[in-house]
Amino acid sequence: MAANLNLYSFQIKEKWHSILLGHLNHICEEFIMETKFNFLKEKSQALRKDIIDTIYNAGSGHPGGSLSVVDILTVLYYSVMNIDSSRPKDENRDRLVLSKGHVAPALYCVLADKGFFDKKELKTLRKPGSILQGHPDMKKTPGIEISTGSLGQGLSAANGMALAARVDNKSYNVFAILGDGEIQEGQIWEAAMTAAHYKLNKLIAIVDSNGLQIDGPVCEVMGVEPIDEKFRAFGWDTIVIDGHNHEEIYYAVALAKKSKEKPTAIIAKTVKGKGVSFMENCCEWHGHGINKEQAAQALADLGVR
Amino acid sequence: MSKNISTREAYGKALADFGQEYKDMVVLDADVSKCTMTVYFAEKYPNRFFNVGISEADMVTTAAGLATCGKIPFVSAFAVFAAGRAFDQVRNSVAYPKLNVKIGATHAGITIGEDGGTHQSIEDIALMRAVPNMAILSPADAVETRAAVKAALEYYGPVYIRLGRPAQAAIFNEEDYSFELGKGAVIKEGNDAAIFSTGVMTAKAIEAAEVLKAEGINARVVNIHTIKPIDRDIIIKAAKETKGIVTVEDHNVIGGLGSAISEVLAQEHPAKMKMVGIEDQFGVSGTSDQLMEIFGLSVENIVNKVKGVLQESIG
Numbered sequence: 001m002a003a004n005l006n007l008y009s010f011q012i013k014e015k016w017h018s019i020l021l022g023h024l025n026h027i028c029e030e031f032i033m034e035t036k037f038n039f040l041k042e043k044s045q046a047l048r049k050d051i052i053d054t055i056y057n058a059g060s061g062h063p064g065g066s067l068s069v070v071d072i073l074t075v076l077y078y079s080v081m082n083i084d085s086s087r088p089k090d091e092n093r094d095r096l097v098l099s100k101g102h103v104a105p106a107l108y109c110v111l112a113d114k115g116f117f118d119k120k121e122l123k124t125l126r127k128p129g130s131i132l133q134g135h136p137d138m139k140k141t142p143g144i145e146i147s148t149g150s151l152g153q154g155l156s157a158a159n160g161m162a163l164a165a166r167v168d169n170k171s172y173n174v175f176a177i178l179g180d181g182e183i184q185e186g187q188i189w190e191a192a193m194t195a196a197h198y199k200l201n202k203l204i205a206i207v208d209s210n211g212l213q214i215d216g217p218v219c220e221v222m223g224v225e226p227i228d229e230k231f232r233a234f235g236w237d238t239i240v241i242d243g244h245n246h247e248e249i250y251y252a253v254a255l256a257k258k259s260k261e262k263p264t265a266i267i268a269k270t271v272k273g274k275g276v277s278f279m280e281n282c283c284e285w286h287g288h289g290i291n292k293e294q295a296a297q298a299l300a301d302l303g304v305r
Numbered sequence: 306m307s308k309n310i311s312t313r314e315a316y317g318k319a320l321a322d323f324g325q326e327y328k329d330m331v332v333l334d335a336d337v338s339k340c341t342m343t344v345y346f347a348e349k350y351p352n353r354f355f356n357v358g359i360s361e362a363d364m365v366t367t368a369a370g371l372a373t374c375g376k377i378p379f380v381s382a383f384a385v386f387a388a389g390r391a392f393d394q395v396r397n398s399v400a401y402p403k404l405n406v407k408i409g410a411t412h413a414g415i416t417i418g419e420d421g422g423t424h425q426s427i428e429d430i431a432l433m434r435a436v437p438n439m440a441i442l443s444p445a446d447a448v449e450t451r452a453a454v455k456a457a458l459e460y461y462g463p464v465y466i467r468l469g470r471p472a473q474a475a476i477f478n479e480e481d482y483s484f485e486l487g488k489g490a491v492i493k494e495g496n497d498a499a500i501f502s503t504g505v506m507t508a509k510a511i512e513a514a515e516v517l518k519a520e521g522i523n524a525r526v527v528n529i530h531t532i533k534p535i536d537r538d539i540i541i542k543a544a545k546e547t548k549g550i551v552t553v554e555d556h557n558v559i560g561g562l563g564s565a566i567s568e569v570l571a572q573e574h575p576a577k578m579k580m581v582g583i584e585d586q587f588g589v590s591g592t593s594d595q596l597m598e599i600f601g602l603s604v605e606n607i608v609n610k611v612k613g614v615l616q617e618s619i620g
Contacts, residue, residue, distance in 0.1 A: 097370075138373070138402045146373050150397040153366045157398060160370020160378075167331065167353060167376070187394075190363035198355070 033247075036079060040246040043113075044074040048275050049304040050109040050122065056295040058105075058125040061134070064285040066106035068210040068243070068270040069177060075249040076175055077110050085115035088142050094172050095145045095161045099154020100179035100208065101135040102287065108132050108141070116143035152185025154178065155205060159191055162200040162263075173257060176205045181213030184222045189234065195263040196235030203263040204256045205231075208243060210272035212283040231265035243268025277301045309475055312468040312505070313411040315447035317342020319454040320379060320409075321349050327458055331371055333357060333380045335364045341381035341411045361386045365394035365406070372404040377458060383417070384410035384467060388429035399463050400438045407457045411468040414555030415588040415596045416505055418470065425588035431560020433465045434533050440486065441532040443467040443562075445507035448477040449530055452484035460486055467532075469505040469555070471593040476508060476528075489536040495523035498611045499543035502553040503529045503562045506581075506602060510553050513607035524611055532562055540569045549577035549614030553607055555597075558582040577618045579610040 047070050055061035077083070081094040098107050105125065112119040117131060124130035131140045135149030146157045158176035165172055178188065195203050207227055215221045224230075228238040237259055241248040249268065256264035272286070273279025276298040290298065324330050324346055331353045338344040338356060347354040357364045361382045368378035380387070387410040388395065399406045415425045433439050442457065442464060444450040450468065457464040476492070489501075493514050502510035507528045514524040525547060527539055543550060550570065552563035563580035570576050583600055597603055 091375075095373075146369065147397070147402040150393055153362075153394060153398050156363045156366030156394075157370035157373070159363075160367040160372070161374055162370075163331075163355060163367065164371045164374030164376050168374070187360075187362045187366070190357070190360035191367070194357050194360070194363055194367065197358075 052298045054122045056290045060289045062102040064272040065103040069208040070106045096175045097154040097158045101148035111143040151182045152187040155191035162203045180209040192234040201259040206266045210270040212272045237262045237264040240267045243270035312450040315450035317345045319451040321345035361391040365391040366398040368406045369398035379407045381409040384413035384426035384429045403438045412470045416593045418593040421590040422587040427557045427583045440464045443504040446476040456486045474508040489529045489539040493526035495525040497523045499525040499547045506553045512604045544574040544576035548618040551610045553581040
């Protein structure tokens, strides 16, 4: 009897123990995630500063889209993707295709910060001899998976990478970053068909939907809405999120990674020029150099200097 | 001597044959696998074959993505679409990053026949020649096609392989044929004039040389299976050793083989020269043989051009 009682109390203890542990785990997890998201938010702000510096030094470039896409890139590169700058050609790495190649400064700042190349290179952007071309060049820049710049082609390239994974029985994810203006290119929809036809479930396209293109608002130049319904009609899963909310980006990608049959399009609503008062929602800042005063104002807006 | 089969047929068979040795080969098609003959590969290696439907642009960039992962993709389409419709994809996604993509462009030139001008690619060599990093192969018969596919597999970088639709007279023997990318080959000796030909026109060039020989004119026949990089030495040598050059191609006389050779000659060793090719006009419907007569891709025209070049060199 005494032995039984002991066993009984032991079991109760165990039960409480596990419940407590569960709670503790949950609390820890919440704490870890909160820390993670705080880190990501700070990282994005720091990268915004780098973007401004980089485009200011270059004398030309695309600040508007670079600032709208940077939160997406931050979440992917710092909390989602399996990549390691010391093994940039690892066969099992996740791939990212920057289909909207003109926002290269954002990706360059991320890659430099991740150690793919020396941060000093950022000062050479768009200059002769630089490893940093105006648009991504896989031959010159470590960490660039494929050269892009001619809009509309990146989704097809991402399909090719996902098909290669299938042929080789590998399980890496492929991310394609598209612009909402860019999806006016017909090839995007050819590729959207191909991805759904081949059930490329490891493919995740993220549309940086900042609503502006060179000639004005996307809805005025050539309407693309409803983007999510279009992708759904093409056989994709879709998720619409706030593209500046790191938690939403993170959980949307986590959900997309669980897809068994379909590619996923995440439509990230963003603000062109996000974080810089005079650039926000202003299509003139699609492609435009930044002068000294503007750079100072931008950095003040970002509150990082 | 091999049978008279089209170079596209030989291409399809070569892909299927080399699939075993080259495990990284993948083949893409845009709904014309039964015309480009990639169907042979598709039947043998269904897991390494991707039909993307009627979307050549998507096909070419998809191949670029596959190439970044170590694959050797062959994309196939009619030449008019591979080089024309998907030009920007070939330029920016494949050639600019020098990816290891091979473009099997079939039904090239007016010899595609009845489909007419919309489908007759007479400018693809010109387009591809102007793109840096691009190699261009233009085999003359089945044996040479097989060798060209093998050479493309062994070469790292973009290759445009220009192939024809109609059955093609066999020219080479498999046993004693060797192919070196970037090298032309003298297939008939002669020092009066030199005929430079490529692709489906080499058979006609040989015939023309025989007609000339019967009239006492010894024409050298040089087969150019690699239009880019062009064999400069064989061109300069012919210019030095003969009285004139005639180029023969199923392509616009602007931007094709004739242009490539004249660029070398004008800079290295100016020589009398005439071109046989499409005279800067679109084709029409008709059989392959009819069109070759109508557009001057004929033995008679080659013979006359050779005589003309000789006459001018005397005058």
